[in-house]
Amino acid sequence: MKKLAVFISFLTFFFSPFFSPQIPGLVNYGEESGLNNSYTYSLSQDHNGYIWVGSDNGLFRFDGKEFKQYSKKSGLKNLEILSSLPLDNGEIFIFPFLNDFAYLKDGHIINSDSNKELRKIQFRYNVNYSTDNHSIYIFTGHNPKSIYLFKDEKVTKIPLYFNTHNPSDIYYALALDVKTHLLYLSSKEKKENLLAYDIFTKQTTKCNVYLEKDAVVYKKGNFFIFRDKRKITIYKLYNKFTFKKIQTYSVNENIHQVIIDKNYRIWLCMEEGGALYFKQTLLDNKKLTAPIQFLSGNIINHLMVDKDNNTWFSTRNNGVYFITAKFLNSYIHLPIPNNSAYITAISKNDNSILLGYNESTAGIYNFHTIKDLVFEKNRKIEHKAIVSEKNMVFFGLSRSLVQYNTATGEKQILGDFNLKNLVPYTDSSILICSSEGLTAYHYLTRQYTEMIKQERVYTALSYDKDSLFVGNFKDLYKFSTRTKKKKLFLEDYYFTDLKKLSNNTYIGATNRNGIIIFSNKRILGKISENNGLPTNQIKKIEIENEKVFWASTNSGLSRIEIGGSHFRINNFTQPDGLPSNLVAGCAIKNDTIYVGTSKGLGILSVRDLLRQQRLIDKKAIINSVIIGYQEFFNLNQKLTTQAPNDDIIVNVSFPDYASQGKISYKYKIEGLSENWLISTSPKIILNSVPPGEYVLKIFGLGYNGRQTSVPTELYFEIKPRFWQTWWFKTLLILTGAVLLFIFINWYFQKKRNKKLETLYYEKKIAELELQAIKAQINPHFIYNCLNSIQFLLYKKNYEETENYLNVFSQMIRKTLYYSEKTFMPIKEEVEYLSLYLNMEKLRLKEQFEYTINVSETVNENWVIPSLLIQPFVENAIKHGIANITDRKGKIGIFFEYINASLCITIEDNGVGIGTINQSMTKKESFGVKLSQKRIETFKQLFETHITLEIKSFSGQESKHGTQIKLYITPYENQNTSMHH
Template identity: 25%
Template sequence: MLIRLLLFICLSFVSVLYAQVPLFKQLQEQDGLLSNKIYDLKFYQGYLWIASDKGLSSYDGKQFTHYFTQQGLSENEIIKLQSDAANRLWAVGASSRLNYFTQGKFLLLPSNETFLKLLNNRIISTINSESNGDVIVTTILGGGTIRIKNLTQVETLKQDWVNGASFFVKQLSPDQFIWGSNSNAIVNKKLRVQLLKKNQEINLSASQGYSKASFIKLMSGEYLYAKDQELIHFNDSIIIGRSFLEKNIECVYEDHEGKIWVGLNAGGAVCFPMGTISQGGYFSYFGNKTISAICGDKKGNLWFASIESGLFYLPPNPYSNYTPPKVFSSEKLNKTKNNVQTTNSNNSLLINNLLNDDVLTLNKDSVSIKNNADTLPPLIYISGIKINEKDTLPGNYYALSYSENSIKINYAAFSAVNNQKFQFRYRLTDFDKDWIYTDNTFAQYNALPPGDYLFSVSAMNAQGVWSKENANVFFKISPPFWQTLWFFILLVSFIAVLVILFFIIRVKQIKKREQEKTQLHKRIADIELQALRAQMNPHFIFNTLASIQYFITDNNVEAANQYLSKFAKLMRSIIYNSRKKTVPLKDEIQALELYIQMEQLRCNYSFDYEIKCSENIDQNDDEIPGLLIQPYVENAIWHGLTYIKDRKGILKISLDKKKDFIKCSIEDNGIGRKKSMEIKAQSLKPHQSVGMSITKERLDILNSFQNNKLSVNIIDKINQQTQEAEGTTVEIFIPLFD
């Protein structure tokens, strides 16, 4: 039971350490990367493939496997990766050579003359796979668009308007391509995207040149196109939204939650958490690093490749399915999405603010605000949240552990008017009593105690107009396990169990002790009974009765009466004393005297006796265990005194009180122990000294209860002249029993 309980407690502790808010982590050369300069990332066949200037690596989350020219690569510097429908991984070298990985090794695309000619050292800008396994490659600077069939055939795709200068191509479906091209690269440098199916062109951007462009199809079926600093969100017919970022775009990626990530050249990465491209509505990460590629893996990790700092990754967010409480204006954010209404034929983006019917129009050249710009409330948004100095995945709900209690919130405001100065106010509900007004664009809280917090911030523009709605983030800092209710309950039950266990063990112990005690008492009772039986030695009783019988047969009525009553008195006192643990010395002496008188009768008065009791003994109050002395007296008579023939036997018993014990000495002038034993040894009949062995046992038991031990000392008296034994003295030291 205890073990199960402990196990439960341990497991509970583990569950407390459940996933925390994911923070960005970094992998660099010292972690196993070939280089910190990474050009591209792809998740392919369960591995993360990393293209760097020093080689290609695959990573399974624990181990790197590296590929170099030795493994078949055309060169170590790989700038682009692409998987195709035939389950191949294409790796484009810096010198525009195409490698593909299949069945565990890299092969160089056969150096077809046509192909080489076509490439002609041009930079491959995109590489796309078609569903039938064909690969379409585009190059910058007039290489054109090339289709590679079955890895051998190469053909140039001829489209008038592509004009051999397309830099970008993507097949959306078997009969639908999206092309990006400088339709007349030199002449008007217009960028175009052609939707082939509808044979319709949308002019996406005025951005010029051959710079890198990115295109992805979103989960919603819409498209995202990025080139230079511009991000355009559109569907088959219209532009839904667009945004200008401060730096050139390196890559775009939509993660599995629909967040849009954009890697920037020397501008870090930004995230549009709602999956909508809105001006300014994003979080920024990685400072001014160059993020060259973004890619998600099967486990939900999001990987970021940088040109200078290796890899970053963000573990999956365990709260991604969390529905925040009503207080948060996630509605507000959704509304923003709804508000972004798109149109239009002349490159402008309209944002309707439903609340006051203002219309914000963004087009490629200018931003104009209808109605009064002065009264337009600024939009406020959270631009970043750091927990314990580390960037986090953007969100409006954070469940944190007690140690993740240092929070820095960055926020920003924007309005239609450029370079506005904003005043902010923020409040952490239940922590800040009142709004805090500031010009800073961050709020910092350190060492927050466990609890639920709502952070709200709003901005005011120079005209004194506050944001319509606050930006909100909810933080839940859970208390450490030792402050939680369940821990308290567990602790209490644990203690209860301990207490119960303690009691059970204690009760068992007491029971056992009681049992032992009972057993000991039983043994004592046994011994007492045996002691009684030893005093009531049948031999003594019947012999005494035989002696009394003599007076009767002799018609000596007086003597018969006298001895019979004495005998009765002795028997009575023996029975009476045997019931008590201790008896007053007076009673013991009386019994002893009666006993000796009986023995005298038996022995025909062949010995005299005297009992001396010192003055300091209180015969009424000083108590000793009853029937203790008698066996020694019996010994003195029958093994010492009865043997002597030449002199009168003398038995002396003296009692003296010393401190806390009584010293009793029994002295006889018999033949001594040695001679007595000799005589007995000669006899046929064995001697059984039951009385003494019982007394010995009784002493042991009495001693087991007492600190003051009973002890017996036997002294053989030797005549100095003749060297013969002249009796024995037994000294018994009896502690006084209270």
Template identity: 60%
Template sequence: MVHYNEGDGLNSSYTYGLNQDENGFIYLGSDTGFFRFDGAEFKQFGSKNGLKNIEILDCFPIPDNEMFIISFLNDFAYLKKGKIINSDRNPELKKIKFTYTTLSHINGNTVYLYEGDNPKNILVYKNEKITTIPIFIHQNASDNYFTFGLNMANGNLYISDRYKKKNLEVYNVFTRKKTVCNISIEKNTMVTRKGDFFILKNGRKIDIYRVYHQFHFKKIASYTAPENIHRLAIDKNSRIWACLENGGVLYFKNPFMETEGLSNPIRLMDGYIIHDVLTDKDNNLWFSTRNNGLFFISDLFFRNYIHFPVKNNSSHITAIAKNGNRIYLGYNEAKGGIYHNGVITDLHLGENSQMENKAILSDGNTIIFGLSRNPVRYNTVTGEKQVLKENVIKNMVPYTSGSALFCTLEGLIAYNHHKGSYEKLMMGNRIYTALPYTQDSIFAGTFKDLYKLNTATKKKRLFLEGYYFTDIKKLSDNLYAGATNLNGIILFNNSRVIKKIMESDGLPTRQIKKIEIENEKVFWASTNYGLSRIEFKDKKLKINNFTHTDGLPSNVVAGCIISGDTVYAGTSKGMGILSIKNLLSQQKSVHKKVIINSVKIGNNLFYDPGQPLEGKTPDNSLTFNVSFPDFASQGQISYQYKVEGLSEDWQTGSSPNITFNSIPPGDYTFKVFGLGYNGRKSYVSTDLHFEIKPAFWQTWWFKLLLVFIGAAALSMLITFYFQKKRNKKLETLYYEKKIAELELQAIKAQINPHFIYNCLNSIHFLLYKKDYYEAENYLNTFSVMIRKTLHYSEKTFMPIKEEAEYLSLYLNMEKLRLKDLFDYKITVSENVNESWTVPSLLIQPFVENAIKHGIANLQDRKGNIEVLFQYTGTALCVIVEDNGVGIGKKLHSNANSFGVKLSEKRIETFRQLFDTNIILEITDLQEKEKRPGTQITLYITPYENQNTGIHH
């Protein structure tokens, strides 16, 4: 039995009516409002929640998943979607004003309310509206009636005289006529109607009638209680609960409509004034009380201890043993008990009531109760009791036939109960348990070690160090199970530890009190946290844990006895008798679903999970408030949950508030399972769909716009970067070209004096020879040459045609100077456009060099110079070839060829200024073609002038 009070969140001790809604929640009226209980938490509804009257007598479910709230006399309200609707929010409720206890009747989706004493109207609540049906049951002012049993299917309202013995009457609200029935009702009789049955309560007496044809009553049962009954409660199984005025309740386990009549009731809850009794959907029991809060009894517990009652079964049991078909019990006082055929017979064992039973030993007709100081020997045949020699008993175990081992404060002692003799086996150590394992060998456990004791030599040998054994039992040949105080269960043989069974394996605790063997594969362990059944199956360990929830009177179990399919457990609140088959066949899942009470999205709270749930960034954090009303789990509730679309991993937690923070936009489904006692799972998940809508900056179009803006910005940055880089480069090129142009002008300035110098030398030479005629011709040609040189030196480029004419003029002048020492030829190929331009004065220095260093000093042959302009398809090719002495013989004079040096520098300048690629090749024809001479080749890549179309 579980007692709920202020410590559990039930902030009221004075409780009234009990009800359960379709979701399974328990509703409880009280003097401080009403409470909703989900098995783990009491949620209180009071004045802060909207109640104008906190004296709530009852709450009952009505259609549309609402709860109607019956307060004392007035200020009625109802609960809808988690919110209290009072008369301020719905003025219709102001029409409800009563001066006596309110009764109700539900027919379909309509609630009928009326007073239980002298009603004048029936108030009809439907669709949140109140209408009135007037009734006229009084013939004169002195009439005083109790009313009950309204049935709107036929319009009958039953009335009885409050102060007189008088026949029961039926008032029809449609015809407004009264009909007298065939039964007489004593004054102050309270009547409860259940279908066609009427249960009458007056003082100590209960009468049950059945009605036929609306007005004819027939008594089917009666019962007189030992004291006055202040209230009758009829549960969903048609069983009567009679709440007694002086405390306690009488339970009639047979349905009241059975023809055999009422069974003898079982008395429960003595000492508590019971206001109401509820049997919930799972047949668990709830009791509201006056000044003692709320009590709960699970269905399993109730069936085990009510349907199969054991008298005098509430004492604290500290030891248990079996002898034949009887169970012997030892208590935490100098008293024992014998259980047989459903009855426990007490045994008085000594005057000192403070001596508790440490163990019980059974051997034939002898039972030894191991009181902590004076063991008592009991003869099951004669009933004789004998107090044995004083020993501080810690434990007792069987030894040889007719003897036992006493584990005492002083050591290990063998007691022969046939002879009444004692033998000291191992002294000087406090012994807590022992087990004979061969004819002359015993395991003996001290406070911290396990020894092997040879009973013949009385010598001990340390076997297992560091283990405080409280009990040892033999499982099979050379295999033992030991209960320890701190190390769980130890499986060992004669030589070593085989396995430790701990909490990680499934035990509820590592502190084990006793071991009981079911068979060589199965044994039971008794603990302060219930019973554990340990089974070795297919080389695997299987552990089932059983507690108060499974029917144990208490979780504090001193020991147990296995007899067939029944386990007898000695607990701190009496002996438990349970079916092993029923314990093992309990369902692994719970036929319940998790209830989602509310959903908080950002700062908005939603009580109706059925409506579309939407959030929007930044309000994208969700909190689900959930409940799993599995009351049999007694608060041991947790939840397994995930959000599909967010994560596929299941999470587990015990908090009823499940929060997810900063959920990104999308469609999601919240899934949650309830986990109850022993991990039992709800049979199906509760699913709830919700959507997080994106803020404008999370929408696709905004992201696309950002991408576009980003791309545009990046493009602008890149453009700006490269433009800046290009501008810098252009600026650099500008200054480089400026410098190159200045250099070009300087080079031209150098070429002109050089050329003039050479011409003047020639003229000077002719005058020196007094060849005045040739000197005059040369001066004429020179004057033309000078004009053209000055003209072309001002230009960057000149057409090929003009270049050829200029070269011809120069060669004529040189030929004149050298007296026809050489011949020349200038050829422009047909594939060369004569309007194409080339760098001005670029070729003349190479022609000059061919004359000066190639043929000027020839003695054996006449010189020949050829200049060829041809187009290769990709470049303009200019060839200057002579048949002179060759490059090999004139290398020493290259350093003095000032014109060639200037031409090479001009080539480099043209490259910088005009991106014109000019390649210079010098070939020694003697080396390459075995003929005298030198060949100069210039490759000029055409440069297209975008404005003129002229190739340069």
């Protein structure tokens, strides 16, 4: 049996790469966080600590609180940013897909238009690079012909001449060692040893190892890793040309990427998703053991371990994942399967940690695993409390009580209770607090003793042989088990939990009054937010010893140490290693504290928690200072300004990623005030600073109020101007009063005028609508139509006469209908024009043909002024098409969206109208004049812009006819629905 257990343990260990439990503390940054892209690529970190993320939507900088995007507007020509490389001088070199390289300097993107040196760098394939932190060597991996050296904003081309037997041989550049200037090459076609090529002396030396076809090489320091599908081979380089094989490791799926982090640990990004992590470092020269898998459901493009040993994962379609060093170490050294459930109760016995969830299930943690217990399937009732005595465990759910024997595995549902709490009582009994009262359950005899009936009881605690503290919803009583009488002890405290700290000293957790320390006679002390608790709403108490206890809250976990009349409080939240800040309770065994949270079980060392530094060894960073309309990035100089530019905006960041965005700033202006101010905004705004010399001191504040060890300082001076004298201020007040009086008068006069103007334009609209009817249904038009009908009747062409009458009646009805409308949709305008043109074609015996085209960029539901286009179409027929005899007439009407304007074009191939002035003075152009008048009225009434352009071709460029263009700008007046 023992051998079987060992074998099972071995299998579990060996196949651990295939097992990926939920990772507590894992944070995802995506679109909601400001990282709006689909793919994220390479990650990097600069000397200030900022995280740089390459993506398919530009470059992003993350400071721990917000993402700043650099895009086309910022100066990037290519938004597909594969990677970025921070340099020691503060520049960030940007590697896009293929070409269009750029770099960031003093807050600005420098592209090839700004620095023509960048135009020298041109490649047909994606590039590799190496750096010594001062300069960058850029080259392509596919048969490189040259290397480009970028240094001090200059580009130098280094040609490559490989000394090979066949000049047509193709080589892959695997890695460049900038210290030795050696470029390591591998033949594409031939199976031959690697070559080491000195890029300056042009000498080639053969190495003692060859590369399999399609294998890829990754390098860090003197270590080379050859990746070949599902296998990696690790080599160490000696004397520049000698490779010594360290080991080979195979996995069960193809490897997408190999990363050697800053600690020389290996990560394998898998093609099917997830990353495998090896605990051993290359520097230890130890054999790789079974890796641990991360993020199995995500395709990981890159990952990075930052300066604080936090780990970042860039993914395909899922943004960036982040986990702090504490959570990572906890997960690596103590991975717990199925550890993500919402814990609402926790307790312990001699061997195990007992967990109750927010449903009818529980768990028993032992030996790094959680054994699941299911009491009632599909019943969503949460645990309220757990009590254990040796092998007997009582799980108190909100609607039932379950007894479980850990030795035999036997479980028994004792009954239905509207349960509020479970409390240990005697060696063989527990107290059941419920809505029905207080009941003692003797589990050896399986008998119940009712103590308090028909009264809600939330908590209880035995403090004497025949005496209990009993808490209802708001008050605490003393209750005699002998006489069954109770006496009010503490009123309006809303106790949620009671524990004995020491002889005649008790701790009470309350729902709104913090923590109460009391004896059986009186209150001994109170601990609240004023003393340093994160909240006054306390859920559970756990006793460590007679001087120390822990309080569980919805804002984390607190450790309280009593020292006389003083309290030492340490607060712990998610950045300290808690899976969540919603803590249901905790249990302590030796130096380990087990914390039940809404995101699973946290297991932490008390010693490590208390050893955490209260100060953060970082500084707040001033990114830029805005004075007036000018932004300064170079802050080494003393900043000087003068009124009226005495408003200063300081853009700051504090890249403490362990705080997970819970960042604020403490600052004061030395020389103006000694009071420290707190701000959660990354913009510190100093308004109207009086003349003088000042020093702005800024501390970064992380989670739990942890502060940077030293402040960041900014020196600046405000010089006085003449208007800061008292006489000028007095004159200014008097002038302001006069101007205010004038403005008030002007304002009310403007309102009166506006009202009159509105009435005037409403009348004008009515007149305009009347004129539109007259313009559309003029007697001459009706006469022509009736004449045509009479002629058709004379010829006894009754079928055509009927068609003509149908079209004519529809035209008359639609004209009357739209004459009453101020606006009409484009699609209805098209239908109206089609009807009109069809009628004209009947009248003119198919003398012309027409087309109406609405561009795909135009929404047919956009509205335009009604009956605005028809007069221009009528003008094109009467004065253009009707007068031509040598060709068939053509009319084209086009709706397009150009430069944020709707463009309506009416074209004909008629005789042309000559100049615009001549056309507009013709009698027959009354409809056009009326349309122009309507255009002006629309401009005044609806504050939109309509432009009319008339162009006559008159045979120019072998083209005849007239072109009329109407431009209508976007319209957003609240009184209409016009918008495009």
